[in-house]
Amino acid sequence: MELLSHLALGFSVALTPVNLLYAFIGSMLGTLIGVLPGIGPVATIAMLLPTTYALQPVSALIMLAGIYYGAQYGGSTTSILLNMPGETSSAVTCLDGHQMALQGQAGAALAIAALGSFFAGTVSTVLVAGVSIPLSELALKFGPAEYFSLMVLGLIGAVVLAHGSLLKAIAMIVLGLLLGIVGTDVNSGAARFAFGIPELTDGIGVVSVAMGLFGFAEIITNLETTEKREVIASKVKGLWITKEQFRQAWPAVLRGTGLGSMLGVLPGGGAMLASFASYALEKKIAKDPSRFGKGAIQGVAGPESANNAGAQTSFIPLLTLGIPENAVMALMVGAMTIHNIQPGPQVITSNPGLFWGLIASMWVGNLMLVVLNLPLIGMWIKLLQVPYRLLYPAILLFCSIGVYSISNTSFDVMQTAFFGLLGVIFVKLECEPAPLLLGFVLGPLMEENLRRALLLSRGDPTVFFTRPLSLAMLLAAAFLLLLIIAPAFRKTREVAFQEE
Amino acid sequence: MAHIRHPKDFVAGLLFVAIGIAAIVLGSNYALGSAARMGPGYFPRMLGILLVALGSAVVLRGLRVDGPPLPGWRWRPVAVVLGSVVLFGAIVNYAGLVLSTILLIVLASAASQEFRPREAVISGILLAVLAVGVFALGLKLQLPIWPGAN
Numbered sequence: 080m081e082l083l084s085h086l087a088l089g090f091s092v093a094l095t096p097v098n099l100l101y102a103f104i105g106s107m108l109g110t111l112i113g114v115l116p117g118i119g120p121v122a123t124i125a126m127l128l129p130t131t132y133a134l135q136p137v138s139a140l141i142m143l144a145g146i147y148y149g150a151q152y153g154g155s156t157t158s159i160l161l162n163m164p165g166e167t168s169s170a171v172t173c174l175d176g177h178q179m180a181l182q183g184q185a186g187a188a189l190a191i192a193a194l195g196s197f198f199a200g201t202v203s204t205v206l207v208a209g210v211s212i213p214l215s216e217l218a219l220k221f222g223p224a225e226y227f228s229l230m231v232l233g234l235i236g237a238v239v240l241a242h243g244s245l246l247k248a249i250a251m252i253v254l255g256l257l258l259g260i261v262g263t264d265v266n267s268g269a270a271r272f273a274f275g276i277p278e279l280t281d282g283i284g285v286v287s288v289a290m291g292l293f294g295f296a297e298i299i300t301n302l303e304t305t306e307k308r309e310v311i312a313s314k315v316k317g318l319w320i321t322k323e324q325f326r327q328a329w330p331a332v333l334r335g336t337g338l339g340s341m342l343g344v345l346p347g348g349g350a351m352l353a354s355f356a357s358y359a360l361e362k363k364i365a366k367d368p369s370r371f372g373k374g375a376i377q378g379v380a381g382p383e384s385a386n387n388a389g390a391q392t393s394f395i396p397l398l399t400l401g402i403p404e405n406a407v408m409a410l411m412v413g414a415m416t417i418h419n420i421q422p423g424p425q426v427i428t429s430n431p432g433l434f435w436g437l438i439a440s441m442w443v444g445n446l447m448l449v450v451l452n453l454p455l456i457g458m459w460i461k462l463l464q465v466p467y468r469l470l471y472p473a474i475l476l477f478c479s480i481g482v483y484s485i486s487n488t489s490f491d492v493m494q495t496a497f498f499g500l501l502g503v504i505f506v507k508l509e510c511e512p513a514p515l516l517l518g519f520v521l522g523p524l525m526e527e528n529l530r531r532a533l534l535l536s537r538g539d540p541t542v543f544f545t546r547p548l549s550l551a552m553l554l555a556a557a558f559l560l561l562l563i564i565a566p567a568f569r570k571t572r573e574v575a576f577q578e579e
Numbered sequence: 580m581a582h583i584r585h586p587k588d589f590v591a592g593l594l595f596v597a598i599g600i601a602a603i604v605l606g607s608n609y610a611l612g613s614a615a616r617m618g619p620g621y622f623p624r625m626l627g628i629l630l631v632a633l634g635s636a637v638v639l640r641g642l643r644v645d646g647p648p649l650p651g652w653r654w655r656p657v658a659v660v661l662g663s664v665v666l667f668g669a670i671v672n673y674a675g676l677v678l679s680t681i682l683l684i685v686l687a688s689a690a691s692q693e694f695r696p697r698e699a700v701i702s703g704i705l706l707a708v709l710a711v712g713v714f715a716l717g718l719k720l721q722l723p724i725w726p727g728a729n
Contacts, residue, residue: 468691475663476667483667484720491668508594
C-alpha cells in the first residue's frame with residue numbers, strides 16, 4: 080500500500096502540464112534519434128543537458144530519461160521497415176522484423192514491437208518502484224569501504240558484459256578515473272592536472288567528454304565511409320495482429336520483459352545487452368529454430384520488450400545506489416549533479432517528488448509513445464530521406480550551441496573537440512569509450528570513498544576484505560573476471576556478440 | 580626481436596603506458612601523504628601505476644596475438660569537422676549566432692564527399708533561423724544574435 084501512495088505522489092508530479100510536456104518532448108526526441116542512424120542517446124542527452132539548466136530538476140530528468148526509452152521505440156521502426164537499426168539495441172530486430180515486413184507483415188511487426196515495449200515499460204516501471212526502497216535502505220547502511228567495493232564491482236561488471244577486449248576496457252576505466260579527478264581536490268585544495276588553465280581547475284565537463292567521444296567521433300567515422308543509405312520503405316498495411324500471431328508472441332513478450340528487467344539492473348547492462356540476450360533465448364527455446372531469421376514474430380516480440388525493460392531498469396542502480404551502469408546513466412549522474420542533486424540512496428527521502436515523479440513519468444512517456452508512435456511512422460520515414468550530408472552539420476551545430484552554453488566559453492567547445500579527436504583515435508584502436516565515461520563519472524567518488532575507508536581503518540587496506548559486504552562484492556568482481564578468462568564463457572560471449 | 584602482430588593493441592597499449600607515465604610524472608608534485616591520510620597525489624599515483632601495468636599487458640598481447648592492421652586515417656573529416664566546431668566556439672560571442680551558424684554549417688558540410696555549396700548555404704540560413712528561434716528566443720540561452728552585441 081505504501082507503494083501505491085508513492086506512485087500517487089509520482090503521478091501527481093508527472094502529470095503536471097509542464098512535466099507532461101517535457102516527457103512528451105523527451106520521448107519524441109528519443110524516437111527521432113532512435114530512427115536516425117548516426118546519433119545515439121548518449122550524444123543527444125549530452126547535447127540537451129546544457130539546455131536544461133533553467134528547468135526544474137525533475138522536468139530536466141524526465142525529459143532526458145524520455146530520450147533513452149524513446150530511442151528504443153524509434154530504433155525498432157527503422158529495423159523493421161528498412162533493415163537498418165537506428166540504435167544498436169534494435170539491431171537484432173532487423174533479423175526477423177524486416178523479414179516480416181518483406182512478407183507483408185510490417186504492420187504486425189510494428190504493432191507487436193510497440194505493444195511489447197509498452198507492456199515491458201509498464202512492468203519495469205512497477206519493478207523500479209518496488210525494488211528502489213529496499214535497495215536504497217540497504218545502500219544507506221554502506222560505509223565507505225562498501226561503497227568503494229561496490230564501485231569496483233560495478234565497473235568490472237560493466238566491462239565484462241560489454242564487448243571487445245577486456246584488458247583494453249579496464250585500461251579505459253582507469254583512464255576515465257584519471258580524467259575524472261582532474262581539477263581541484265576537495266580535501267587539499269590542490270589543482271591537479273590543470274596545467275595552469277583556470278577552466279580546468281573546475282574539472283573536465285561530463286558533457287564535453289560524452290559529446291566528443293560519442294557524438295563527434297561517430298560523425299567523423301561516418302564521414303570516412305562513403306556507403307550510401309537507400310531508403311526503400313515497405314508499405315505498412317493495417318497495424319493489427321492476428322489472434323494466432325498474438326498467441327505466438329505473448330510468451331516471448333513475457334520472457335523478454337523478465338530477462339530484460341534482470342539484465343537492465345546488472346552493471347554494464349541496459350537496452351542493448353537485453354535485446355541480444357532475449358533473441359538468443361527465443362531462438363534457443365523455439366520448437367523450430369530454423370524459422371528465426373525468416374520472420375518469426377517471437378524474434379521481434381522478445382528483443383523489443385527486452386530492450387525497453389532493460390532501458391528502464393537500468394535506472395535502478397543509479398537511483399538507489401548512485402552508481403551508473405552504462406554511458407547513458409553516467410550522463411544522468413552529470414545531469415543530477417548540475418542540478419545539485421547528489422545521486423545515491425538519499426534521493427528517495429530527500430527528494431521524493433523528484434524520485435517518484437521520474438518513475439511515474441516513465442510509464443506516462445511509454446503510454447505516449449505507444450499511442451503516438453504508430454501514427455507517426457510515416458513522418459519518421461520521411462525524415463530518414465534527409466541525406467546525411469545535410470543532417471550531420473545540423474547535429475554539429477546543436478552540439479556546439481549546447482556545449483558553448485554550459486558556461487559561455489569557447490574553452491568548453493575546444494575541450495569537446497579534443498575529446499572528439501581522442502574518440503576517433505579510440506575507434507581506430509578498437510577501444511570502447513563507454514567504460515571511460517563510467518570511470519570518469521565515478522573517479523571523484525571512488526577517490527573519496529577510498530580515502531575515507533582508509534582513514535577509518537588507519538591506513539589498513541585489509542578493511543576491504545574484513546567487512547563482509549565489501550568482501551562479498553570484491554569476490555563477485557573477482558568471480559566475474561575469472562568467468563571471462565575461463566575459455567568456455569569466453570566462447571559464448573564471443574558468439575553472443577557475433578550476431579551484431 | 581618480436582614483431583608486432585596486433586598493431587591496434589600494440590598502439591593502444593603504448594598510448595595507455597604513455598598516459599600512465601604522464602600521470603605519474605605530472606602528479607609527482609602533489610603530496611602523496613600516507614594510506615591513512617591520503618594526499619592529493621595518492622590516488623593519481625595509484626591510477627598511473629595501474630595504467631602503466633595494464634598498458635604494458637596490452638602491448639605484450641599486441642606482440643603475441645594476431646590482429647587486423649591499423650585502419651587508414653583521413654585527415655579531412657577530422658580537421659574540417661573539429662575545426663568548424665572550434666571556430667564556432669571562438670567567434671559566436673563576437674559574430675553572433677546567425678553568422679557563426681551559417682559559417683559552421685557551410686564549413687562542416689565541406690567535410691562530406693558529396694559537398695554541394697549552394698545547398699549548404701541554404702541549409703545554413705534555415706538552421707540559423709531555427710537556432711535563433713529555439714536557443715536564443717525559446718530557451719533564452721545567453722547567445723548574441725548579431726555581431727557587436729558584446
